[in-house]
Amino acid sequence: MTISSDRAPQWMDDHSAILFGIRAAKKKPEDKSAAPGRDEAKDKEAKAEQDIEKPKGEEGKPKAEGAKAEPDPEEKPDLVLWHYQDKRLQSQQQVEEERDKQFSFLSIYRTRERKFVRLATDNLRDVVATPRSRWAVGTDNSEYERMGSMDGRRFQDVYALNLETGEATLAAKRVRWFNGPSPDSSRFLYFEDGHYFVHDIASRKSFNVTGALPVSFVDDRDDHNVVKPPTRSLGWSRDGGSVLLSDGWDLWRVPVDGGKAVNLTVTGRKNETRHQNRFVLDRDERGIDFDRPVFVSTYGEWTKKGGISRIDPGKPGAQPLLWDDASFGRLQKAQKADVYVYMRDTYKDQGDLYVAADSLKDARRVTSLGDQVGNYDWSSGQMLLDYTPSEKSLQARRLQAALYLPANYEKGKSYPTIVYIYERLSQQLNQFTNPTANGFNKSVYTSNGYAVLMPDITYKLNDPGRSAVWCVLPALKAAIATGVVDPARVGLQGHSWGGYQTSFLVTQTQAFAAAVAGAPLTNMISMYSLIYKNSGNTNQGIFESSQGRFLGGYWDNWDAYY
Known part of the structure; x- marks a missing residue:
């Protein structure tokens, strides 16, 4: 083994040890030019021996027609050997070849004791250690990797490692959702059976930290073939004493020692406003500092408004700073001043940057990208249209669609319309789209006199095709009712998963005058075991645990796959 140059070394905070990576040392290739005289002599001697061994009369004689050429002794066979017990398919190994070459095993050198300890192993490859801890946390997926490659359900065993001895102790078995260690690596967070758990490494005990709360942390909007999928975890507090969790609407500060959890945003569920992401304003932060304001993005579930709110220390609720029919993002703070910059865009205004104080009021626009929009139609x-899917068994009963008017729209006139589908798309109502000439682009269509409809689709397991029918046709009906859409001139377009749904929809309805299916999935059975080029993995996990929303393989679900 040798020290890896692909992992930057890192001191522990007390300078008692240094973390670094090691990897297998490569043998230096032989330098054949080191002694040219000697090598040339050997080559001449070998050639002379070959000439002696040749039968008389063979020299210069042409080879018979069809005779095989002599094999080149320097040429090596190029074989890729597949084995049914490979944990990673050979195709996946090829895609991840460069990553594998750069991989290193985390190790630690304790300066006082002059002691080297290797932490990561062949199975326990992913190990995380923080600069102010006596513990590290590692994950081992070797027992589940092969099956996870096939069905998309990826599990791992979580271990606690002693940084002084390197001893690894199993802390949690068969964890699907691992959310990482606390800033001091003394605990880690994971999700299991509908609840968040915190494991304390020193006591070797796990605690359910959400079981007593009056809300669920299961994502009820997730309609994939996943049992009790979690809502989001937004990080640890700086002292490691609490975690910030989302229930889908509000953000909760949940203590890990059994104390009382606090709903920091208070009104999200009541007002149907989702408090989504926390803006990380300090790139070097080690956990969330709740003694300082916390900025979060907000989103109106049924209005599609966007905004930014601030959670002030010791004050209940999140104070709305920005709230409009727009999208806001990229909030950043100056390092040595209370000056902030953010981006704002709408369906017709390209994203520009604004500078403001911590209230984000009276912001000053400092870029003018949006000015170029005025030069074009x-x-x-x-x-924003509301509609109800035609199938009552679908999980979501209220859906929405974004309808964009064509350029130079005249009220009372109906227009040719493009319906673009994928999954849920209405959340893009207030987002700007740069015009491009590559596939679907709503700005290009509206500029050329088309209306564009982008509906939401929710799914019933084992029935993704008909789910699209049950959602798209009611959305189209609602759009036609506005008078904007000419029902005789409606086109349908989708790409990839949307291409599959497009291909299916045109076999079920006469509502569309034309359709474009880009890169569609048209044969689910043959597609099931194909290799996905980007990852090198099979499509099986996509069908069973992701977009396909099938309950198993095609051999158990012939009707669903056909």
């Missing part, structure tokens, strides 16, 4: 407006 642009959408005249947008509508």
